[in-house]
Amino acid sequence: MSTEFPDWTRLQKALAVEAENGFTDLQGNQYRFSEFLCLSLGKTPNGLLPVERRKWQSIAAEFERYHHQTVEARQHLVVDTRQFLYKLQQELQRREREKTHPPQTSMVKSPQTTPLVAETSKVNVNFTLDSPLSELPDIGRRRSDYLGRLGVYTVRDMLYYYPRDHIDYARQVNVKDLVAGETVTVVGTVKRCNCFTSPRNKKLSIFELLIKDSTGQLKLNRFFAGNRFSHRGWQEQQKRRYPAGAIVAASGLVKKNKYGITLDTPEIEVLDHLGGSIDSLKIGRVMPVYPLTEGVPADWVRQAVMAALPAVNQLQEPLPKGMRQQYDLMGVSDAIANLHFPTDTDTLSRARRRLVFDEFFYLQLGFLQRRKMQQQVQSSAILAPTGKLIDRFYQLLPFELTSAQKRVVNDILNDLQQPTPMNRLVQGDVGSGKTVVAVIAILAAIQSGYQAALMAPTEVLAEQHYRKLVSWFNLLHLPVELLTGSVKVKKRREIHSQLETGELPLLVGTHALIQDPVNFQRLGLVVIDEQHRFGVEQRAQLQQKGQSPHVLTLTATPIPRTLALTLHGDLDVSQIDELPPGRQNIHTSVLTGKERQNAYDLMRREIAQGRQVYIVLPLIEESEKLDVRSAVEEHQRLSESIFPQFQVGLLHGRMSSAEKDEALNAFRDNQTQIIVSTTVIEVGVDVPNATVMMIENAERFGLSQLHQLRGRVGRGSHQSYCLLMSGSKTDTARQRLGVLEQSQDGFFISEMDMRFRGPGEVLGRRQSGLADFALASLVEDQEVLNLARDAAEKIVLEDKALENLPLVKAELDYRYSKLMGGAILT
Template sequence: MDWLRLQKALSVEADRGFNDLMGNEFRFSEFLSRSLNQSSIDLPSRSQEKLQELANEFATYADLSFSQRQHLVAETRRFLHQTKRWVEEQVELEQGIGNETRSRSVAVVAPARTPRTKPLVESKMVKRVTLDQAVTFLPGIGAKNSERLAKLGLHTVRDVLYYYPRDHLDYARQVNIRELVPGETVTIIATVKRCNCFNSPRNAKLVIFELTVQDRSGQMKLSRFYAGTRYRNRGWQELQKRHYPIGAVIAASGLVKQDKYGITLEDPQIEVIDHFNASIDSLKVGRVVPIYPLTEGVGADVLRKAVVAALPAVSQLQDPLPEKLRQNYDLVGLQEAIANIHFPPNSQGLDVARRRLVFDEFFYLQLGLLQRRAAQQQEQTSITLAPTGKLIEQFYQVLPFQLTKAQNRVVNDILNDLQKPTPMNRLVQGDVGSGKTVVAVVAILAAIQAGYQAVLMAPTEVLAEQHYRKLVEWFNLLHLPVELLTGSTKSTKRKQIHADLATGALPLLVGTHALIEDPVQFQRLGLVVIDEQHRFGVQQRAKLQQKGDFPHVLTMTATPIPRTLALTLHGDLDVSQIDELPPGRKPIQTTLLSGRDRSHAYDLIRREVAQGRQVYVVLPLVDESEKLDLKSAIEEYQHLQEGVFPEFKVGLLHGRMSSAEKDDAITQFRNHQTQILVSTTVVEVGVDVPNASVMLIEHADRFGLSQLHQLRGRVGRGAEQSYCLLMNSSKTETARQRLKVLEQSQDGFFISEMDLRFRGPGEVLGTRQSGLPDFALASLVEDQDVLEIAREAAEKVIEKDPRLDRWLLMKQELQYRYQRLMGGTILT
């Protein structure tokens, strides 16, 4: 039986989402069913029956639900690991070397030890543990525990070694009782003076265990609480007393706390040791203790036991990073890092191990992105565009303003890209109102004047409509047609657009997801422009690009992304920044308010509307929520129209309205028919009304800083002074400090950096659409310095050998991690 091929097929099927992948000859399920049926291995009858049962289940794989497929693949992987190990042991026994081989000592990298803690793996004769061995065969684990570990995706010894702790408790520091400081985690060595175990007089289900201990500096009481009727048994309680006799020496670890009875350890871990100077032989006391992510039915003790049993196999790990690279960046070897991430000797050992493994996570991600970028630069496109021409010159003439220095710099970046024989793949980042659309139009005109078509895709109908309106104004002056295609476009109009695109009569099409979903065919697509690109999935962006033959791609975002996120998400893109606002724009005056300041906010609104200007009022919800005490858009609209501003016309806009209703609400506001627009975050992008001068955001603490900055950007688009009022409903100091950032800064990049620190990358980008890889250890907030050096190292490696042919171990590791990190898909 081809064990490796079967396990690889099962692994790929799991990584790709249990979709019954099609291979070169057979579907996954057919390949498994055939292979298991044709097995010629002589197995015990029960194993042979199981093999046949699995083969039959794969024959019906197409009819199974997702969870049934998931279970079947996991069960088969475990069975094959166990069977392969059994076969190997039978071969060893037949050759007469089985017992000798298994009793031979192996070289082990010793994990976690302190001067007073025994090593977890000693140099005695141990059974050899191999990386690809099933966890069932680990000493002390067995079949029952291996089933539990399988719930965490741990099937092999290698899986266990790479299952990193989510945190550590540092109990390595030993102190005297008199030196205990609340808030620290420590270990004490002391003598038992008194031991008691009794039923709580106040709670019938609670049992209290108390230990009074003393060292040369003082005395203290340790308590543990046990909930459950089985602990009320007198026999169990007496056993505890016998376990800790008076005069016994104990080591106790925990968090120091001060309560009304004095200083103590919270929920202490306690072990009896031989004497005061004895080594501590424990997984939970006197050392840096790993805390693992667990799931229901899998206890911490079982997982720690599996890790300890797997640690001897660390010596078999080969380090893919060359020694010179490790020396350049001060990185420890892989074996030492893996051993010490689980049971480090001390906090310094943990830091060093973690740094190496975080570097690996970032390094292979950057390597993959840079390799993709190198491949893109090898692609050839027949679309080379001139940097000047009649259309571009006419456009500059009809523009009522001059481009800023930043806009000119970015335009030059783009026009240089368009002349190269490789397709452009550039991201333009620009703050709200910085003029990204104008820059995109220059690129679009370069494509059109060379005889190509262009397409601009936006994530919402509101934003697509906004782009369309602006482009129509400019394109009419240039006598060029432009059309809009969204989900609301009527079928007759849709057919006309399709026809004009196919003949080449339509040079530019603006739209939403409808551009992808529709049977849209371009005659000669030369440029793809994607706005707010982070709101689209990878596949959606790729589908639009595939409508042309290696078209140039320009992506834009008004959500400034900190460098760490940009490297992680867009490491294969060229990035340009428009870091300058058009002249004449006044900074928006931003003020943080509480409920008692509401009357001041309403006074400001009245004053501004009386002077002919307009106001946004933004809320986080559409309907009133029973669970959250938040104002809803509908409720607030009625309140403001009837109770607060009856003299003004108030409008309403939210995401549940039909496209026609949204258009009507925006049009009325744009035409000054409504003075105040109550809205949800639909207005975050796309609504451009230069006359609006006040943005009042209710429950501002419910929004991220980047989103608030986007909302604030809806005002301040004219020459008049504008205001953003942040109504804070939270009583926490953290929320107030976070919102204060907006009071102090108008810089979108600084604000997004602070947002990243306050909320984390998943929340900043929107977790579902973020495209963020799933790191086991690395943090984009805490490990920015490691990301920088990992990027530098990856650039040097790719510069020397883009295909990694001189570093085969690194190449294999990259292929494995790229599948795991990104599910086999390209990020951008």
């Protein structure tokens, strides 16, 4: 390995081979895989930024523990390392190119781009952060009205109107060094300029500029549509602006066409003299690209930001100096100025890092303060962790709890003994045994003289819970009832009455629990299953049915730690990261239409052995727009043409509750061997005899949702299969579905799902509690999120009321409700 840079190819090959061999810490001729990685990463390359150096050293330290890690942890590490090394190699090569190919021209000295941030900081301004935009120089009332369409009204709004992207025109190159696909700036002298009306289209004017430097010449074109550009006077004016011999700077995306190399829609500026400065807001610099709306051109936004920029000096720095030094953070004024108009990409990276840190920091600080407030609430329900009910339940169980279940049960029972209400989230993969853990918490409430409520998002899942709980509660001689939208009026009244008198210790239900006039006599515990499907307000409504009851939320949709911190930063999180013994891995295959017959043959063999089959489709009825199989059509085709010898059932969301029950019961009792369904069976349906899950048009589902569906099989002792039928031929779709072939780990799958689709879609739909960040990315900025959480925890530990940090408190009050759209404060 070079003392300067690692052997990238060798490293990536080693990582790829380890992944192909199932993360076994492969033994090579000289070293184990982990030993080779430790040696290769042992010396940190020169020229890394602080954030890159820290990440490098962190990965190197992880590989020292690789041999002792679980397979899932190894998967995470190898995937992260491959992505990090790839991005780092690209970035270091880019920096090396800039060093080895500086702009050189014998005719023109390299011009200097005017440092906008430095210049604006010296300007005396007669406006404040709260001044309306109309008071800014060259903006006025008319333009400020248009800018209001973007939701910006004041100078402060303008400063915090962050770019959505940047184009790097800062790199100046010679004509001979132009490479298609790069954004660059070229400086040269004008050889010829022409402007004329297109002979084919009288409304189209063509501007041509030929420039040259010491290495070659470059032809630039711009096109102007409209009658006013066809006017001879306007065209002559353009030619006079760029006379032969004038020195110009041109920036744009390098493109290659049949006529050779050029710049796409170039920005051009005439320089005053040899080596003159570039004053443009675009040319020769890292140019900000802002979100726009109709009627508001990009130049207006850039000019308004430029006019507002001197006011950055009025921003107060909330974070203490020691904290900024500890976390290597740029000052807030410099960060905002350099996010808009950075001098180079490294400065932009540092500026963005500070502002991303702020977004995460104030969110986490708000979560932690909210948690402190919750802990100050005195709950009337102090529940006994031991008793006859829990002892009897342990005796009834035909199995012993896993060590992970025991650990989570201890977490919960410790919480229930506290005078402050529990607020705990239990994450567990499909089949990890979350329900048993919840039952122990429910029994703790009942044996202490309190009632409990369990709310599920769908009737299918609520009925599944009810059926399982009844089988246990009957043996414990405890009543339990089910309340859903399908329950008759007479039965509802009976349930309401039993709750008010305290006769009914446990109620299971759907949204009906909060929509009905349900009044508990003494509600001590609320259990919410698949909690991400409920809005914040819905969860809060159920909690308000009692006097500060303990809250236990469950999810079978494991989510990455970064997403958990932004969704559940105010919750205690426990993970059931172990499956019960005897569970076999589900054999998962991605198939194309050509292999469909193989899938049908597998189903026939499994049914011949007494097993059953799920077939899941994304739609209920045929769609003219989407070429996907529908549940109704596919049910008919399979029944009549493919499996006429078997009973084929149908289940979808538009069926009535009675029809759903009938279809599910027939499948549970093996009266139907195949059930064609939509994703209504995603969670809760438990048929141990089912061994095949075929998912049509699997590329249309998220990975986490596919993992949930796969979890409907493999619940018994027989080998099970998941067949992912894909109609897409794209590499991305194949790569996504390949993750499920490689892994059974829900946390790893959700991490990859977030990388492929983004955090907003990981949970299957937009999550109402997900923070709306202006800059931060939960995929790219995980390290910064962890640092921000660490900083927030230290501050709350030392000064939970923020009495010694009034500027931090003021910023928190301003940002927190705005960032979370007010929902998190419910």
